[in-house]
Amino acid sequence: MTKTNTTATELIDFITCAASPFHVVKKSAERLEHAGFQELHPADAWRLFPGGRYFVKVYGSTLFAFTLGEKSLAGCRAPLRMAAAHTDFPCFRLKPAAGIASDGYGSLNVEPYGGLILRTWLDRPLSLAGKVMLRGSDAFHxxxxxxxxxxxxxxxxxxxxxxxxxxxxxxALNAQKDMLPLAALVGAEAAKSDFFLPWLAASCGVEPTAILSYDLSAYPCETGCTFGMDDAFISSPRLDNLTSVLACLKGIEETRPDEGLRLIALFDNEEVGSRTKQGAGSTVLSDVLRRIYQERTDESDALIRALADGFLLSVDVAHAVHPSHAAKSDPNVRPTLGAGVVLKQAASQSYAGDAEAVAIVRALAEEHAIPWQRFVNRADSRGGSTLGAIASSFVPVRTMDIGAPLLAMHSARETMGCADQDALERLLKVFLA
Known part of the structure; x- marks a missing residue:
């Protein structure tokens, strides 16, 4: 098996185990613990040591991991390098009281999460993943x-x-009328009964009265695969943005810096705007950084100086030129699958970056023979956005948006080039080194 195929297989295996943002964080924490990282808890006092490797989970669906250099963070321009990705993806989320019984069928009441392409979810085998909240020792626990x-x-x-x-x-499809998943045959007499909660309780090994709430997502119950005459492509759910999550994890797992701080931030809720307590549009990144610098230095302005000389990679997927819709792309800047990491630019700053940021990432890629390419939107197309511009408005640090190019972004099943995941992982490793 070639290195590229090994990289693709590892990505597919990671995606298979990460069917909800909570499972992304769970799988990421397991990898980090295996790599020697120690878990910290937001409500505890932190004691950090030179050379330490740590991670912290925030509300179950966001995760930060960082490693400290052996030298002090104080008194020098110790490099601060960070990379961010997001743990969520477009899907359907179950509403409360989800069971709908009609004409003997049992369907589930769902609502779209993020900008998914509705038609791609039709006629696929789907499953559920997420978390269920049960009665605990008291109401607050x-x-x-x-x-x-x-x-x-x-x-x-x-x-x-x-x-x-x-x-x-x-x-055209209506999200409320046309997109209700069929889950059971319940019989005509069950029109007013809740068939879903008893099933969920039995599946969790508890009584229905023990369930207080749930946060469950529908996901395509299909394993990703490589395809093409030379296996050049990956087809899989959730490439946006688990390609980037895995690349960030691999980068932080391998780094052992002599000085400074290396950190990855895996945020939730990017697909719905990031403005949540665990999203990039909150103070959570600045809070984590402030705690680290307060613990490791007595200098009141150490973090401010580190940010002024620091760098953040916002790692999210990019649009490749489409073989059947090439006119949707810019006439000159046309990234393709398999041609390397994409540097995303927008005059509107919907993608974070400036001339210095582009120059730094380009030079780093070229120094390490990592293929790279550019993306810009057509001037008459608004395009998408990422968490980079949002996070850097709360934590003012030079930021560059990059990612692997995709086709069918926000489809239930997306397509990328195998070689691009390898290039992305290589870039994250040298950036965080």
């Missing part, structure tokens, strides 16, 4: 149970073309 049901539980059936002859011309 409920018990959390992570759940993943790695088998097909439901599907969202299309309407037959015989009943909608115009489906291939319009095919």
């Amino acid at each position: 409920p018990e959390e149970k992570l759940v993943d049901f790695p088998k097909p539980l439901m599907t969202i059936p299309s309407l037959a073309i015989h009943m909608d002859r115009e489906v291939n011309k319009s095919g």
Whole structure:
């Protein structure tokens, strides 16, 4: 097996184990513990040591990991290098009281999370993952149970073309009416009963009255794969943004800096704007940095000086030129699958970056023979955005948006080039070294 195929296989295996943001953090924590990182807790006092390797989970779906150099953070311009990605992805989230019984069918009441492409979720085997909150020792300490049901539980059936002859011309879908997953046969007499909660309770090994709430996502119950005549491509759910999460993890796992601080931030809620307590649009990154610098130096301005000379990579996926819709791309800047890491730029600053940031990342890639390319939106297209511009507005540090190029971004199943994951991981390793 070639190195590129090994990288693709590891990515697919990681994605398979990470079916919700909570499972992304759980799997990431397991990797970090295996690599010798020590867990810290937000509510505890932190005692940090030179050369220490640490991680902290925030509300179960965001994670920070960092490693300290052997030298003090005080009295010198010790380098601060950070990389950020996000743990969430477009999907359907279950509403409370999710069971809907009608005409003998049991469907689940869901709502879209993020900007998903609705039609790509039709007729796929789907499952559920997330967390269930159970009654605990007292009201302020409920018990959390992570759940993943790695088998097909439901599907969202299309309407037959015989009943909608115009489906291939319009095919518009209503998220509330057309996108309810079919999960059970409940019989006509069950029209007013809640069939879902008893099933969930039995699956968790508890009584229905023990369940206080849940945060559950539907996900495609399909394993990713490589494809193509030379296996050049990866097809998988959740490439956005678990490609970047894994690259950040690999970068921080390998680094043992002589001086300074290396940190990765894996935020939740990027797909819905980042403005949550565990998102990039909060003070959580600045809070973690402040605690580190307060613990490791008595200099009141040490963090401010470190940020002024620091660097953040915002790592998220990018759009590749589409083989059937090339006119949707910029006429000159046209990234392709398999051609390397994408440096994303936008005059609007929807992608974070400036001329110095581009120069730094380009020079670093070229020094290490890592292929790179650019992305810009068409001037008449708004395009997307990432957490980089948001995070750097709360933590003012030079920032550059980069990522692996994709086709079918926000589809239930996305496509990338195998070689691009290898290039992304190599860049994160040398950046965080």
